[in-house]
Amino acid sequence: MSNLSPTAKIILAFLRFRPRSGYDIKQSVEISTQFFWGASFGQIYPELRRLEQAGLLEVESEGRRGRKVYRLTTAGERELDDWLRGDSGLFQYRDEGLLRLFFSDLIDPETALENVRRMREWREQAVAFFRSQLEPHAQEDADLGARFPLRALEFGTAWLEAQAAWLAELEAELEP
Amino acid sequence: MSNLSPTAKIILAFLRFRPRSGYDIKQSVEISTQFFWGASFGQIYPELRRLEQAGLLEVESEGRRGRKVYRLTTAGERELDDWLRGDSGLFQYRDEGLLRLFFSDLIDPETALENVRRMREWREQAVAFFRSQLEPHAQEDADLGARFPLRALEFGTAWLEAQAAWLAELEAELEP
DNA sequence: GGAGGCATGTAACCGGTTACATGATTTA
DNA sequence: TAAATCATGTAACCGGTTACATGCCTCC
Numbered sequence: 001m002s003n004l005s006p007t008a009k010i011i012l013a014f015l016r017f018r019p020r021s022g023y024d025i026k027q028s029v030e031i032s033t034q035f036f037w038g039a040s041f042g043q044i045y046p047e048l049r050r051l052e053q054a055g056l057l058e059v060e061s062e063g064r065r066g067r068k069v070y071r072l073t074t075a076g077e078r079e080l081d082d083w084l085r086g087d088s089g090l091f092q093y094r095d096e097g098l099l100r101l102f103f104s105d106l107i108d109p110e111t112a113l114e115n116v117r118r119m120r121e122w123r124e125q126a127v128a129f130f131r132s133q134l135e136p137h138a139q140e141d142a143d144l145g146a147r148f149p150l151r152a153l154e155f156g157t158a159w160l161e162a163q164a165a166w167l168a169e170l171e172a173e174l175e176p
Numbered sequence: 177m178s179n180l181s182p183t184a185k186i187i188l189a190f191l192r193f194r195p196r197s198g199y200d201i202k203q204s205v206e207i208s209t210q211f212f213w214g215a216s217f218g219q220i221y222p223e224l225r226r227l228e229q230a231g232l233l234e235v236e237s238e239g240r241r242g243r244k245v246y247r248l249t250t251a252g253e254r255e256l257d258d259w260l261r262g263d264s265g266l267f268q269y270r271d272e273g274l275l276r277l278f279f280s281d282l283i284d285p286e287t288a289l290e291n292v293r294r295m296r297e298w299r300e301q302a303v304a305f306f307r308s309q310l311e312p313h314a315q316e317d318a319d320l321g322a323r324f325p326l327r328a329l330e331f332g333t334a335w336l337e338a339q340a341a342w343l344a345e346l347e348a349e350l351e352p
Numbered sequence: 353g354g355a356g357g358c359a360t361g362t363a364a365c366c367g368g369t370t371a372c373a374t375g376a377t378t379t380a
Numbered sequence: 381t382a383a384a385t386c387a388t389g390t391a392a393c394c395g396g397t398t399a400c401a402t403g404c405c406t407c408c
Contacts, residue, residue, distance in 0.1 A: 006270075006367075013279045023387050033278055036271045040369060045389055065376045065387050084276060084283045087294060092270040094182075095212045100260060102209055102328040103189045105321070107260045112324070118263060145281070148288070152278040155342055162338030166331055182395075199359050216397060221361055241359050241404045 004083055007043040012080040019060045019071040022048050031137045035156055113174045120167035123160045130157050180259055183219040188256040195236045195247040198224050207313045211332055289350045296343035299336045306333050
């Protein structure tokens with residue numbers, strides 16, 4: 001039964017929409033899921049070979065510059081479907097700013113405030129990046145009938161804004 | 177200059193409040209930072225030895241059952257302070273439910289809705305866990321004068337609640 | 353005396369980033 | 381023709397979890 005690696009999941013899913021090369025997959029990740037599900041070349045290329053070996057992918061065509069375009073096999077589609085219908089829910093969150101906040105009783109109030117300010121600014125910048133860089137692509141998908149990428153993006157902006165708002169309140173509280 | 181490993185940061189910081197054994201540190205992590213900064217025995221014990229070797233820690237006492245209680249040295253305090261005043265801000269977020277949401281155009285609406293429902297429920301359970309299991313300890317810290325652990329916890333509950341609320345809205349939109 | 357919690361520690365493995373290596377093709 | 385971009389791939393290393401091994405101490 002489907003025991004796909006994290007990178008395999010995103011590879012199969014992106015290929016389901018249309019055939020892609022490893023390079024294409026990396027780009028797709030970067031303009032969409034990077035924030036909550038990344039994938040580097042060091043993961044993608046070996047994984048593509050493994051998935052091909054396992055019969056879940058096949059090479060559709062080999063183009064110039066060594067470009068290899070992969071597509072799903074029937075077995076690959078089945079595996080993807082199993083995962084999409086599954087209930088595995090890996091959730092990881094690591095936040096160094098928050099760790100510093102947690103220990104801010106150990107430092108002077110000004111430094112603590114500075115940290116909170118940086119946390120808020122980082123979130124505001126992320127939201128701005130989402131809107132300017134990611135939203136156009138998500139909107140394009142939506143126009144083509146795939147609405148969930150835009151929803152996922154809205155989820156991301158909504159909670160980062162919620163974090164930013166909370167941090168702004170804390171700033172006000174901490175200000176001298 | 178301070179180039180502490182992720183686990184070193186949390187070890188030094190917890191030791192700053194009071195000396196602890198590796199076992200103690202693990203417990204402290206579990207009732208407080210686990211959600212955004214975990215540490216397993218497999219990380220803690222080797223790291224304690226490395227930090228001792230590097231002169232940032234020293235063994236305060238060896239008790240029964242092989243218990244070794246560590247405390248910070250002056251050098252350790254300095255390193256901790258450097259980190260607390262620094263601006264490094266590692267931020268990692270991985271969310272398999274969100275990935276499935278992103279690709280939900282590939283599945284039937286009922287399955288997609290089921291996934292959203294699970295995402296919301298998971299967050300509600302996490303918030304309930306925070307309130308019942310973590311808040312008492314954070315409140316205790318606050319009573320002893322350390323207010324930031326409670327603030328960090330409130331930050332966590334606030335944004336998980338924001339996510340849950342957003343997901344509830346999406347559920348309403350997706351319901352047939 | 354047995355169960356359960358205390359306590360340290362190691363080994364195997366996994367997943368990830370980064371840097372490096374290589375070279376083809378396009379564009380200025 | 382030089383620079384930028386396309387494109388694949390490997391190696392080194394890091395950080396993390398999990399499972400395992402060991403044994404003491406306390407309490408019932």
